[in-house]
Amino acid sequence: xxxxxxxxxxxxxxxxxxxxxxxxxxxxxxxxxxxxxxxxxxxxxxxxxxxxxxxxxxxxxxxxxxxxxxxxxxxxxxxxxxxxxxxxxxxxxxxxxxxxxxxxxxxxxxxxxxxxxxxxxxxxxxxxxxxxxxxxxxxxxxxxxxxxxxxxxxxxxxxxxxxxxxxxxxxxxxxxxxxxxxxx
Amino acid sequence: xxxxxxxxxxxxxxxxxxxxxxxxxxxxxxxxxxxxxxxxxxxxxxxxxxxxxxxxxxxxxxxxxxxxxxxxxxxxxxxxxxxxxxxxxxxxxxxxxxxxxxxxxxxxxxxxxxxxxxxxxxxxxxxxxxxxxxxxxxxxxxxxxxxxxxxxxxxxxxxxxxxxxxxxxxxxxxxxxxxxxxxxxxxxxxxxx
Numbered sequence: 386x387x388x389x390x391x392x393x394x395x396x397x398x399x400x401x402x403x404x405x406x407x408x409x410x411x412x413x414x415x416x417x418x419x420x421x422x423x424x425x426x427x428x429x430x431x432x433x434x435x436x437x438x439x440x441x442x443x444x445x446x447x448x449x450x451x452x453x454x455x456x457x458x459x460x461x462x463x464x465x466x467x468x469x470x471x472x473x474x475x476x477x478x479x480x481x482x483x484x485x486x487x488x489x490x491x492x493x494x495x496x497x498x499x500x501x502x503x504x505x506x507x508x509x510x511x512x513x514x515x516x517x518x519x520x521x522x523x524x525x526x527x528x529x530x531x532x533x534x535x536x537x538x539x540x541x542x543x544x545x546x547x548x549x550x551x552x553x554x555x556x557x558x559x560x561x562x563x564x565x566x567x568x569x
Numbered sequence: 570x571x572x573x574x575x576x577x578x579x580x581x582x583x584x585x586x587x588x589x590x591x592x593x594x595x596x597x598x599x600x601x602x603x604x605x606x607x608x609x610x611x612x613x614x615x616x617x618x619x620x621x622x623x624x625x626x627x628x629x630x631x632x633x634x635x636x637x638x639x640x641x642x643x644x645x646x647x648x649x650x651x652x653x654x655x656x657x658x659x660x661x662x663x664x665x666x667x668x669x670x671x672x673x674x675x676x677x678x679x680x681x682x683x684x685x686x687x688x689x690x691x692x693x694x695x696x697x698x699x700x701x702x703x704x705x706x707x708x709x710x711x712x713x714x715x716x717x718x719x720x721x722x723x724x725x726x727x728x729x730x731x732x733x734x735x736x737x738x739x740x741x742x743x744x745x746x747x748x749x750x751x752x753x754x755x756x757x758x759x760x761x762x
Contacts, residue, residue: 400623400624400625400628401623401624402623402744402745402748403623403624403625404623404748408690408693408694408697410625411690412744413744413745416743416744428679428683431683431686431687432679432682432683432686434686434689434690435679435682435683435685435686435689436659436662437659438686438689440655440658440659440662441583441584441585441586441654441655441658442583442584442586442627442651442652442654442655442658442659443583443586443593443625443626443627443628443651443652443655444625445625445627445628446625446627446628446651446652446655446656447655447658447659450655450656450659450660450663451659451663454659454660454663454664455663455667459660462656462659462660462663463656466652466655466656469624469625469628470624470625470628470648470652472623472624473622473623473624473625473628473629473632473648474628474632474644474645474648476622476623476624477618477619477622477624477629477632477633477636477644478632478636478641478644480618480622480633481618481632481633481636481637481644482636482641485614486614487618487621487622488614488617488618488620488621489617491761491762492756493621494621494761494762495755495756495758495759495760495761495762496752496753496755496756497620497621497752497755497761498722498755498760498761499725499751499752499753499754499755499756499758499760500748500751500752500755501697501700502702502722502725502726502729502751502755502760503725503729503747503748503750503751503752504697504748505694505697505698505702505726506726506729506730506733506747507733507744507747507748508690508693508694508697509694509730510730510733510734511690512687512690512691512694515683515686515687515690516687516691518683519683519684519686519687520684520687525680525681525683525684526684528681528684528685528688529684529685529687529688529691530688531688532684532685532688532689532692533688533691533692536688536689536692537692537695543689546685546688546689547682547685547686547689549685550681550682550684550685550686551678551679551681551682552678552681553681554677554678554679554680554681554682555674555677555678555681557677557680557681558673558676558677558680558681559677
């Protein structure tokens with residue numbers, strides 16, 4: 386039970402420190418889940434984000450469910466998810482009840498203009514860490530460059546890229562394995 | 570009855586909005602038009618609040634809408650409605666992954682997916698940069714390069730990048746410390762105005 390409570394609390398901490406959507410959660414996850422607790426590896430976080438992008442729902446919620454499940458099965462998934470949404474529930478309910486014009490205050494606007502720059506730096510650092518783990522040879526470099534170029538220039542759904550890249554991975558690795566067998 | 574409908578509407582949003590918090594916006598527009606629960610102006614306000622508070626944007630939007638429509642209980646029900654499809658689908662996928670973890674094909678699939686996922690996150694980062702570091706709107710309106718870049722943003726970006734990568738000890742700080750510093754800098758130097 387205390388482990389479930391711990392999952393809830395850690396993900397509540399992740400939720401309250403995530404400013405600006407699911408991607409901003411990435412640096413916090415690397416810090417709290419990978420580095421501080423070892424609940425998941427850098428690679429697993431990348432996998433969860435990939436799956437989170439092509440399954441229904443909010444990426445942050447999907448990632449929390451994944452890590453919670455890995456740690457403590459179905460109850461773990463549910464507690465981690467409730468944890469990540471709990472701060473939102475409290476904060477937004479208070480703002481909606483008492484401070485409807487919250488986002489119009491000059492001090493809030495200024496603070497968030499600054500925060501967005503910090504989030505920009507933190508996501509960049511997080512992406513560099515992922516890049517070092519995921520892009521390790523020629524085929525993965527090609528996949529990275531192609532997906533980056535096409536996704537920046539077009540509006541194609543991430544689902545498409547993830548599926549194609551999955552197939553590409555199977556084909557490339559199978560050909561490599563076959564090549565090695567023939568060499569023998 | 571209202572609560573049941575709220576749950577159902579957000580359940581549908583959670584089920585069909587694929588890929589990130591902002592994917593919920595078109596569903597909320599549609600919801601506003603069909604149910605009359607809130608107006609487009611209120612939706613704009615909800616987006617602003619959701620972006621100006623911690624937490625996943627999609628969750629914030631659901632909470633805000635739920636509260637507007639049905640008070641505190643409405644907030645809880647709308648948020649749970651949004652999260653229910655995610656939890657269900659991910660628990661199924663996670664159980665399947667666990668069962669097939671040692672399968673060499675799963676390994677190969679993720680070998681291909683990881684660089685693609687990293688590229689998609691990089692692409693999202695580029696979008697974030699175009700919103701928070703450079704001002705494409707102002708540049709298009711005036712055509713002046715000086716309007717494209719806000720030097721204060723660039724300086725803060727450079728300082729934070731150095732602090733998080735190059736300065737020993739400081740780079741080990743919790744990300745929240747840098748967020749706090751940036752908020753203070755934003756307030757002191759009037760970043761939004």
